Amino acid sequence: MAGKRTVLTAGLRRLSVLLLEMRDDAGLSKEDVSARTGINVTTLYRIETAQARPQRRTLMTMLDLYGVEEVRRDEALELLSDAQKPGMSRPYEASLSEVYAAYINFESVALSARHYQTSFIPGLLQTEQYAMAVIDTCMPKLEASDLERRARARMDRAAVLAKDEPLELWVVLDEAAIRRMVGGPEVMSGQLRRLGEATKRKNVILQILPFDAGAHPGMAGSFTILDFPDPTDPELVYVEGISGDALVEGHTEIRRFGVMFDQLRAMALSPRDSAVVIAEAAAAAEAMA
Incomplete structure (x- = not known):
């Protein structure tokens, strides 16, 4: 089971x-x-x-x-x-894939996360309404109870950003994620306001990768690089894909993703300019709501 x-x-x-x-x-x-x-x-x-x-x-x-x-x-x-202690994913494991459940456990004890997202607002920064809309669309045959558990797991994950020693989160977000009207204007408006608030956190750096940046190394898909406070815990990469998610280890692979992230953040707007773009997108969504 x-x-x-x-x-x-x-x-x-x-x-x-x-x-x-x-x-x-x-x-x-x-x-x-x-x-x-x-x-x-x-x-x-x-x-x-x-x-x-x-x-x-x-x-x-x-x-x-x-x-x-x-x-x-x-x-x-x-x-x-x-x-033997249950990880953070334990209450939701029946509704989650094994890889995603493991990722939640690692994320909950990580020191920092470098995250590139091509299609959605990152899970740690999502509102519950946005999360429900995303999960329902991507998994249309999911039972209502599983949908709610998955959304709740996503909301509970966000606690890592507000704990005593919070996760240091650096996000490079494709502009498509803030332009796509997920869940309708009202849901998207609330989501973009939440995203704007996140840019004010000391432990969150958020950069928008604009459309006019052209081709970039993240076009193949989204990924997250986790670093840990314990030196005995090597870095870990979580890769998202249509055919399934994966946890990647090994110095060569980790270095490859690290180089990709460095390239992406160099191509992205500055955090200050990104906050302006997010505010403009939020205003546009509010006008449509």
């Missing part, structure tokens, strides 16, 4: 990386570990790739075999405890 899934969290990812390092340090293959502990090779693979959370007795067996010193053993047990 969807609610029974092991959805990826930062704690689970840290634990999987640590266990892989411990096995490598012990000079053991997955087959060696399986032969000496009885733990299935497939199970080991799933644990080391953060697709499954180990039971405590399984973890203790692995730590005993690896000859782990007390400090690292305590670290692994603490990470298991963290991995």
Whole structure:
């Protein structure tokens, strides 16, 4: 069942990386570990790739075999405890894809997010009415209850911008997103007012990529680069697409998206000029409402 899934969290990812390092340090293959502990090779693979959370007795067996010193053993047990805590996505997981649920969990603990969006107002900055209109249009066969849960998840995500140590959000937004009349003039008017208010936040930088910028590297689709406060958590990229979303890791891929974002923000209007364009779009929508 969807609610029974092991959805990826930062704690689970840290634990999987640590266990892989411990096995490598012990000079053991997955087959060696399986032969000496009885733990299935497939199970080991799933644990080391953060697709499954180990039971405590399984973890203790692995730590005993690896000859782990007390400090690292305590670290692994603490990470298991963290991995057992539900992520921010937990109340909504039955209505969300596994990748999107995992992304919400990572976003909730991230230090910063660099986000390029080609079609919509970014989820963290959406009003509930706009979110409902977007979700209903993109997923027309969705049950009303699932529609409401998805919209509520999107609203709850925005808490990361107002917590004690808020997420640092840098958005490059294609001009099409503020010109497209999603949900009608009244909904769009409210949404653009919300967007204008967001530009006044100290932890939000918003730039509009104007139509006259021409061709640009973000035309292939939207993406978000997440950075984390814990140095053991590598950067992560969330890529949105019609065929499905994906979480991307790896230095080469992360660097590629970082270069793309730098190019996009260089081509976009300044934050000050972007705020003016948003205000003009809001006024136009209000006049139509």
